[in-house]
Amino acid sequence: MMWNNNLSYSLFAAFVLLINLKQALVHEVYEWKACCFASSCLCKNISVSEQLIADCSGKHLLRIPRLQNNIQELSLRNNNISTIQDGIFVGNSLLTTLDLSFNRISQIRTNSFKGLTNLLSLNLSNNDLKYENRSFEYSAFYFVENLKNLNLKRNANTSFLPDLWKLRSLESLSIDYVSDSISIFNEKFANLKNLTSVDLSGFTGNCKMTILTEKTFLFLSQITHLNLSKCKIQHIFKGTFTLLTNLLELDVSLNTCLRFETLESITTDLQHSAIKNLKVNYIHGIFGMPTILKTSHIWNLKNTSLVRFEAAGNLIQRIEYGALKYLPKSLESADMRDNVFSIGKYMPDLRSLPITSLDISNIRSSHNVLTSYIEHCDSPNDTVIIDSENNWLFQQLQYLEMWKSLKYGFPVPRGLKTVSLRSSNLKYEIPNFIFIKNQLEIISVSDNVLHTWTGPITNVKSLKFLDLSSNFCSNVSKKFFSPDFVNLRYLLLQNNLLGLILPTDVGGEIFQNLRDVVYINLSKNRITNIPNLLFQKQLNLERLDLSENMIEEINFKLSHIKKLTSLNLRNNRISTLSQYAMNELDSIAKINKNLTIDLAENNLVCNCDSQTFVEWIIYTPTILHHREEYECKTSQNTISLLRNPSEVYETIQKECMSYEGLIIGLTTGILIFIFILCGGIVYRYRWKLRYLYYMVKVKWHDPESKSVNKDERLYMYDAFVSYANEDHTFVHNTLLHKLEKNGGVQLCLHRRNFLPGNDIATNITSAIHNSRKTIVIMSSNYLASYWCMFEYNMSKMESIYERNCENILFLVFYEQNFC
Ligand SMILES: *[C@@H]1O[C@H](CO)[C@@H](O)[C@H](O)[C@H]1NC(C)=O
Ligand SMILES: *[C@@H]1O[C@H](CO)[C@@H](O)[C@H](O)[C@H]1NC(C)=O
Ligand SMILES: *[C@@H]1O[C@H](CO)[C@@H](O)[C@H](O)[C@H]1NC(C)=O
Ligand SMILES: *[C@@H]1O[C@H](CO)[C@@H](O)[C@H](O)[C@H]1NC(C)=O
Ligand SMILES: *[C@@H]1O[C@H](CO)[C@@H](O)[C@H](O)[C@H]1NC(C)=O
Ligand SMILES: *[C@@H]1O[C@H](CO)[C@@H](O)[C@H](O)[C@H]1NC(C)=O
Ligand SMILES: *[C@@H]1O[C@H](CO)[C@@H](O)[C@H](O)[C@H]1NC(C)=O
Ligand SMILES: *[C@@H]1O[C@H](CO)[C@@H](O)[C@H](O)[C@H]1NC(C)=O
Ligand SMILES: *[C@@H]1O[C@H](CO)[C@@H](O)[C@H](O)[C@H]1NC(C)=O
């Protein structure tokens, strides 16, 4: 039978939706309340009917309380109930589900369940029922004749089975089975016409079956589901399942003493059955030799309508050439995890596999499931001769050669849509890889060591989902994602080392062909920087995860990704967003109200530098996921939460203002200080400065004097007479007469020799400079006169700076007691 996958899926989805809807309704209107019959129990109304669900699990009850009669479902799970009082359920004819698991019940009496005429489901697992005739009184299940599901698991380790043959409505039975004898399902089980499901699994109960023969299930020919997983089976003889022609599902997983070769007996028995789901996971011991899936193992399945086949953990290394042809056309999925496959001649056979989903993860990894489960087997170990083809180490040497020799492309089952090669310890560079024409939609090769992705990978036009996570990849070539990745929508790259290569992709070439992608996960890649154009072509991107990297700044182009709804930047090293980043985000958020970004666990700072960022947090239309968790470091090095950003913003604002004040104060202070300093210096050297100034001026007007050597200089005057105007009579009448007329000394007097037109100061400086000496006529008037003091100081400067400290000043005290 071919299932219409899509249809059944959508029907199922609609069903789930309905159930959820119903539950939502129930949940909305009816709530758990304390029950009337026992306040420690919780009760809830079921829809509009009067009936109740009661939950008394884990309440340390020692006895079953007397119940009200409108209870429909009751859980007494995980209490300390040791006996079921006779007739306690009389009046509870509405009860359909009763869970008594995890108690200490040791006996079921005839009247234990009296009154439960409509009970459909009874759970007695994990009790103290020893499965002896003392545990179950004759007709123990007399009153529960409508029971459909019974669970008696984890009670007994004996080969006794209680009388269940009265339970004619029974559909599903879960029971312990501990027996070394051939069969404990006696002829009475043949009366249970409606029994379809038998669960003996040792995962949830006690199971020890040892040997299965055609007698074991002789009276169970009606069943459709049989679970024999973890049942310590040592042998399954041919014929065991032959009578079970209605079987849809058979699970013999985790019976490691069986050895993989037993598969042949099983499939032979099932060749005429209705089998749809066959599980033979871990039926080969961990210490066994590698196995080969042979034609004889599976060729009997050819005429069945098998849909799913599981053979994980069987050390399968090769598949016999031609064997795969015998798998039925109905097969849809295969689980071949945890085997040791290597490349072989069978590879081209893969093409004819009818499956759509294949899981070959965990190749050559250690057996995860079995490490804690080791069985002791009766049979001696098999001896398997290892030829060169059997030796996968030898094969691996030829691995890449083989790869290259597949000229027409890598063989892929024609209809395969999903393939998983996770955790397979593949340590290769991904070379140029051409798939043969295929319908692949989902590829997962995560958790390997595919360290360099060179590519290009071609012929993957249907591919929608690619998982390359956890591969220690540090090198992706720009042609790896070929233009054939037209339909790729989900790209999982987390947990690699792409931080070593992505920052160099300045031109945005690595992802340039992925135009349809809606999801990229680059979490945990040690990325420090995303180049501006990396995502330039991802116009349809909706979710981008960059969490757990070392990104310090967001400076890549984003604004073109209008559909972006989630940008995860959690756990990076971002201290603040640049104006560019804020603009980019806002330009999306204006159009797309769903844009959410996560900045938790970064080194955010809230100080004057990030003032605009904090302001942005308040006003941006971007949704900040988990904003209340954001921590930011303030300028005092304390951590503040951004739960209320407006508050934080105000604090910053105040702080920054006082900061500004401080800066202004400081600068003005410094300026004033410099000013005062300069002033002081100018004042201290005021005469020198003036002197120099005028000297320059003088020399400018009178360039000849420059060239003249100081010592041999010819002076225009012998002496410049500096005097106060009040004393001019003395100078003009007495001094001039005495010195110039009689002494022949050429004097310079300001009234007589100063050049009109020049300003006084220049005249004075020039006169002093051009006179050999300066005669000061000192008097009280002199001291009071500004210009006299100017002349005095200027001549002092002249003596110091021009005449090598030669004394040129002659002081003539005109008045005796002027001081
Ligand atoms: C169930 O509904 C009845 C009325 O229909 C109400 O009296 C009763 O309290 C409800 N019980 C619970 C547990 O909600
Ligand atoms: C049941 O009773 C025993 C002692 O009688 C006690 O140790 C145990 O904790 C009880 N268990 C529960 C689930 O009440
Ligand atoms: C019975 O109880 C066990 C343990 O609580 C649980 O795992 C199992 O699903 C239940 N079975 C049925 C048929 O209710
Ligand atoms: C219990 O079983 C033993 C043997 O298995 C039998 O001798 C005995 O009569 C049985 N007791 C009852 C009450 O059925
Ligand atoms: C049955 O045997 C298993 C292991 O042999 C043991 O763990 C379990 O406790 C036993 N159960 C009973 C009820 O004796
Ligand atoms: C067995 O199942 C069928 C169909 O589900 C039903 O009509 C019939 O009543 C059931 N038999 C018993 C004894 O419950
Ligand atoms: C058999 O039982 C085990 C343990 O409950 C479960 O994991 C497994 O899925 C079951 N097999 C089938 C085919 O349902
Ligand atoms: C499958 O059925 C065909 C025709 O009915 C028959 O010839 C063939 O032998 C069968 N194969 C097996 C393995 O039973
Ligand atoms: C079977 O193999 C195991 C592990 O290799 C070994 O310890 C054991 O002795 C072998 N048994 C026989 C009978 O060869």
Ligand SMILES: *[C@@H]1O[C@H](CO)[C@@H](O)[C@H](O)[C@H]1NC(C)=O
């Ligand atoms: C990346 O791989 C290519 C092709 O193998 C190689 O040429 C290149 O040097 C590698 N780059 C780095 C940084 O390792």
Ligand SMILES: *[C@@H]1O[C@H](CO)[C@@H](O)[C@H](O)[C@H]1NC(C)=O
């Ligand atoms: C991305 O990968 C990380 C690591 O496996 C995972 O925790 C995270 O949930 C992923 N992101 C999304 C958006 O699924």
Ligand SMILES: *[C@@H]1O[C@H](CO)[C@@H](O)[C@H](O)[C@H]1NC(C)=O
């Ligand atoms: C935002 O999200 C809602 C619900 O997930 C969706 O219905 C709506 O179309 C989205 N809006 C945009 C602009 O993507």
